[in-house]
Amino acid sequence: MKAFHRLAFFAAFAWLLSAPALAEQVTVSFIQTNDIDKFEGSGERGGFARLNAVVKAERAKGGHVVYGHAGDMISPSLMSGLDKGEHTIALTNMAPPDAFTPGNHEYDFGPEIFLKRMSEAKFPLLAANLRDPDGKLIPNFTDTLMIERGPLKIGIVGLTSDESGHASSPGNLKITNALETGLAKAKELREAGADFVVALTHSGRGEDRAMAESRLIDLIMTGHDQDLLVNYDGRVATMESYEQADYVTIADITFDISEKDGKRTVKWHPSFRVIDTKDVTPDPETKVETDKLAAMLAKELDxxxxxxxxxxxxxxxxxxxxxxxxxxxxxxxxxxxxxxxxxxxxxxxxxxxxxxxxxxxxxxxxxxxxxxxxxxxxxxxxxxxxxxxxxxxxxxxxxxxxxxxxxxxxxxxxxxxxxxxxxxxxxxxxxxxxxxxxxxxxxxxxxxxxxxxxxxxxxxxxxxxxxxxxxxxxxxxxxxxxxxxxxxxxxxxxxxxxx
The missing domain is CATH 3.90.780.10 (5'-Nucleotidase, C-terminal domain)
Known part of the structure; x- marks a missing residue:
């Protein structure tokens, strides 16, 4: 009997030594928006006041949040035709994203206005495939961002639309291939210790699919197609939020972080939410500003x-x-x-x-x-x-x-x-x-x-x-x-x- 107990003890001890130690489980809510340029939205849905209300409500819960904006903001709305997108930056600053990458419509008024608008942003600007005429980083921009949410290191690469040269007016700014640049930067982020890699990209369906098939990126937060999209193939998650914040997609991703023999392992699985902003009460602070804009337009244009x-x-x-x-x-x-x-x-x-x-x-x-x-x-x-x-x-x-x-x-x-x-x-x-x-x-x-x-x-x-x-x-x-x-x-x- 004593021999049996000794064998049982050593078996249990051996199992403990071989079993991975679960360090922590953490959930991060990834909020995504794209293609929002009309301050009022489509009427019963969308607009900056409702979008900002969603963002503020998620942050008020006290959990881990990452808010990504996939571009197309300063144009082509009616009001932007008057102030060249100045108001969209101001409204976004009221609930600033954790990362923003420009869409093709950011360049609609030319490179000088683009640079001026971006200088007014009070949020991180990412565009790994964007450079000035001399091949240098644009002021206030970085290629990637490494952020921490609890014990988790999240690497984000920003990719502006590489169709901007023919779809907009970036002038002498240099925009390279988004897919090639994104995959190279994803490798760099992983080598730098990122547990989870995000592509914040303003790109079409084809590029999004290629990014997913590469298996170098975990989450694709995309814009440009203006689809309402959530997808998970067991390896890569993709999300897009239609347009004008009529709907806002949120991916609640749960991470299991473990370590064995000094090797860190991160496993994750997503749960998606789609917020219909028809049911969202506009953020009061933002609505004060959008009401002013509406009154101005009504007087001038009706x-x-x-x-x-x-x-x-x-x-x-x-x-x-x-x-x-x-x-x-x-x-x-x-x-x-x-x-x-x-x-x-x-x-x-x-x-x-x-x-x-x-x-x-x-x-x-x-x-x-x-x-x-x-x-x-x-x-x-x-x-x-x-x-x-x-x-x-x-x-x-x-x-x-x-x-x-x-x-x-x-x-x-x-x-x-x-x-x-x-x-x-x-x-x-x-x-x-x-x-x-x-x-x-x-x-x-x-x-x-x-x-x-x-x-x-x-x-x-x-x-x-x-x-x-x-x-x-x-x-x-x-x-x-x-x-x-x-x-x-x-x-x-x-x-x-x-x-």
């Missing part, structure tokens, strides 16, 4: 300039995938303003994301809501071949509802989506006649596209007949078009036909 007898649709899914009555209105306005043969403008430049019923009184605010970027109307001399190449570019991202989708005037275009990129245009007519690739035409477009934005690089080689210095604001051209007519009736009329 002036009717005309009436539409037809319904107008500027929803993202509409203007980025098909001919839209709103797109026709804008394209017709540009074409008339500069007396051009044809007009092409990008569907992604229409930002209202709303429907206007027949009989709606169009206000200045409506026009500026649709065209918040402050773009100007350009007039170019182009060949038919240039128009054809531009249209091929316009249809090259139809699978992803790319913002380059063309809204046109003076043209009838037939395209076939199933064909390879660059071969999708079936036929083009100008004023009822087949396009002559060798002929010269005048074309109205916006200065963003004229400078090669949204992939319209072919326009860079065109002869400008009206330079930016002499051009008028697109929004003013649309206002003038509506004001002159008083009553308008834009409609989908077969300008763009999908075969």
């Amino acid at each position: 002036v009717a300039i005309g009436t539409t007898t037809t319904a107008l649709d500027s929803r993202r899914a509409t203007v980025r995938s098909a001919e839209a009555a709103m797109g026709n209105l804008v394209a017709d306005s540009l074409r008339e303003a500069v007396k051009a043969d044809v007009a092409i403008t990008n569907g992604g430049g229409l930002r209202g994301n709303k429907e206007y019923p027949a009989g709606h009184a169009i206000t200045r605010k409506d026009v500026l809501t649709e065209l918040p970027f402050g773009n100007r109307t350009m007039k170019l001399q182009v060949t038919g071949a240039t128009i054809l190449a531009a249209l091929e570019n316009g249809f090259s991202e139809i699978e992803d509802n790319g913002g380059r989708f063309p809204q046109v005037s003076g043209l009838k275009v037939v395209y076939e989506a199933a064909k390879p990129k660059g071969q999708r245009v079936v036929s083009v007519e100008v004023d009822g006649k087949p396009l002559d690739v060798a002929a010269k035409y005048t074309l109205a477009t916006n200065d963003f596209m004229a400078n090669g934005g949204d992939g319209y690089a072919v326009f860079r080689e065109a002869k400008p007949l009206l330079t930016v210095r002499d051009a008028k604001l697109m929004a003013n051209d649309v206002m003038a078009y509506v004001t002159q007519r008083k009553t308008i009736s834009p409609a989908v009329e077969g300008r763009i036909v999908k075969k």
Whole structure:
């Protein structure tokens, strides 16, 4: 019997020596937002007052919190068109994130405004793939951040949108490949002792998937696609919070930290929450400021300039995938303003994301809501071949509802989506006649596209007949078009036909 007890004792002792010692269990709540530029949100949901209320409530619980902002803040809202995003920084400072990375819309007003806005931020700025013209770090920015939550070391790498060069106006700032940079920095963070690596990134679905498949990153907090997304494949978690803080995603991640023979092991599993901000009471302090902004806008912009007898649709899914009555209105306005043969403008430049019923009184605010970027109307001399190449570019991202989708005037275009990129245009007519690739035409477009934005690089080689210095604001051209007519009736009329 004594021998049995001795054997049992030594077996138990051996098990204790071999078993891992559980040092601690800790839970961290990761709050994520992205693509919020409208201070008021979409109305019944979203906006800075509700977002800040969510953040403050989570922090008030007293647990471990990491709040990440994945970019697109200072533009393209209506108010940003007036103050170039100054108010969005001020509102974000009222409940500052633990880390922020710029989206492509941070560069919409050019590099000088970008740097000024970022200097006003009272929160950490991360962008490992962003450098100044000399290849140096941007003031106030770092590549990565190592933060501690209890015994846990969390490494964060920030990645700005590497599509900004054609999707925005970063000027001479240098932006490198987000995926390659992110994976390299993730390795560095792990080597520096990070238990858990986060990519705070403004990137598309493809890049997000590649980051996840690399297994070098544990949590991807992403923006840009404006999806409501939570995903966990057993190894990597991904989250995105739609847009305008209509919904806010939170990942409550529980970590089990153990150590054996001097080797530290961290195991984790997530639990996701999606906050519908329709049910959130706005933060009182922030609401005072947003109410002031609303009053200012109402006074300046709630002036009717005309009436539409037809319904107008500027929803993202509409203007980025098909001919839209709103797109026709804008394209017709540009074409008339500069007396051009044809007009092409990008569907992604229409930002209202709303429907206007027949009989709606169009206000200045409506026009500026649709065209918040402050773009100007350009007039170019182009060949038919240039128009054809531009249209091929316009249809090259139809699978992803790319913002380059063309809204046109003076043209009838037939395209076939199933064909390879660059071969999708079936036929083009100008004023009822087949396009002559060798002929010269005048074309109205916006200065963003004229400078090669949204992939319209072919326009860079065109002869400008009206330079930016002499051009008028697109929004003013649309206002003038509506004001002159008083009553308008834009409609989908077969300008763009999908075969």
